[in-house]
Every structure is written in C-alpha cells, then in structure tokens.
C-alpha cells in the first residue's frame with residue numbers, strides 16, 4: 350500500500366490485533382508510518398501478523414480482561430518505546446442470545462472482554478500518554494447504539510463502551526491532559542467474528558442475508574473501511590474530536 354505517513358512517528362498499541370479489524374488497523378497504521386504493538390490473547394497469531402509488518406511492529410500477549418496482563422504489556426511499552434500515542438481498544442467477542450436464552454455466565458464473559466477490557470485499557474494507558482497527549486479509540490458497534498433482540502449481552506457491552514468513551518473523554522479533557530477518546534461503530538464487517546456468530550445459529554445463510562439486508566448500502570463492510578476511520582482518529586487531523594461516536598455502518602442505523 351502507498352503510505353502517506355499520516356501516523357509517522359506515532360506509537361500505537363492495538364488490542365485484538367491478530368485478526369479481523371485489529372489486524373487491518375495494525376496493517377494500515379504500519380503503512381502510515383506508526384510503530385505498532387500488536388496485542389492479543391492469541392500470541393502466535395499476533396506474532397505472525399507482526400512479523401509480516403517488519404521491524405516497526407512487535408507483538409505482545411495480552412488478555413484484556415486481566416489487569417496484571419495490561420500492566421505488564423504497558424510496562425513493556427514504557428521500557429521499549431518510552432511512551433504511547435495511540436491505544437485502540439478493539440479486542441472483542443460476540444455471543445448471540447436474547448435476555449431469555451443468554452446465560453448469566455455468557456453475559457458476564459462478554460462484559461468482561463468487550464467492556465471491562467476497554468475500561469482497564471483506558472485507565473492504565475493514560476500515564477504513558479500524558480506527557481505528549483494521545484488518542485484512545487474504542488471499538489463499539491452499531492449494536493452499541495441500536496438494540497437487537499438476539500444480542501442482549503453484546504448490546505449491553507457495546508452501549509457501555511459508547512458512554513464509557515464519553516466519560517473518559519470528559520475526564521481527560523477537564524484535566525487538560527490532551528488525551529482524546531472516541532468510539533467507532535461499525536456495521537457488519539466481513540471478519541472471522543462473523544463466521545463465529547454464524548456458527549452459533551441453525552441457518553447461517555439466512556443470518557448472513559439478514560446482516561446484508563440491514564445495510565442500505567447493500568453489502569457488508571470491509572475491514573479496510575474501518576481501518577480508514579481509525580487512521581483519522583489516531584492522527585493529529587482529529588485533534589478537535591473527543592467523546593464522539595464515529596458511525597461507519599453502511600447506513601444501517603438510519
């Protein structure tokens with residue numbers, strides 16, 4: 350890819366970087382000149398992606414639900430890179446289920462990964478960003494704005510991310526820290542998470558058709574189309590944006 354160097358000199362940590370949107374964002378960040386730390390619970394897969402990006406990328410094993418894991422990863426950033434400019438809280442899972450069918454354990458597990466993981470990242474990345482300011486980008490979803498009957502836990506977690514983002518943005522702005530925090534709200538994007546969702550239902554083809562049908566643009570999104578907004582939010586071009594919802598959903602929330 351032709352690089353415009355929009356992130357030249359930036360140091361970015363991306364969670365869930367081994368697959369799907371996190372991988373696409375990491376690849377685009379590297380192409381734009383950033384040094385990228387690819388963090389994922391699937392260490393081997395993150396290592397493989399990092400290796401393909403060359404010397405300006407490395408990987409780290411991170412379980413976003415585990416505060417100690419975060420502290421260790423960020424300590425590594427402090428000692429190896431010295432600071433952090435961009436954090437993308439992207440790691441997440443989707444478990445299908447309505448209020449009746451989703452188990453309490455399934456609900457709690459999704460909140461742990463999709464919401465608590467984001468909370469811990471926002472909390473502990475700030476000290477590494479504070480000296481120069483930084484950008485925190487939280488991956489919510491169109492499901493963090495609009496409800497679906499069979500996504501009770503995912504709706505709750507992603508809506509939590511939407512408002513947590515605004516609280517974090519307000520806090521750091523009021524402190525004069527120059528740390529911005531915004532959320533991205535993709536529509537359905539063709540990544541491995543969709544295959545995992547389809548494997549949970551009886552009629553995957555019908556589910557896929559229903560996903561396509563809710564997008565007025567008439568198709569699913571592509572990971573690169575989410576990476577593009579993540580570049581804008583990581584760059585200084587978005588210096589006046591904080592606490593905002595960036596919806597990239599093919600019109601599905603209209």
Ligand code: NAD
Nearest residue numbers: 365367368369370390412413440441490537538540541542
């Ligand atoms: P994906 O399944 O392709 O990738 C998710 C990554 O997160 C995987 O590499 C996985 O190993 C990692 N991960 C899971 N649990 C983790 C943990 N505890 N700690 C660290 N890493 C962990 O999914 P994706 O489609 O790339 O989704 C990325 C994010 O985008 C998720 O937050 C998802 O909810 C959100 N999102 C996706 C879509 C979509 O249609 N693909 C739409 C809206 C929002």
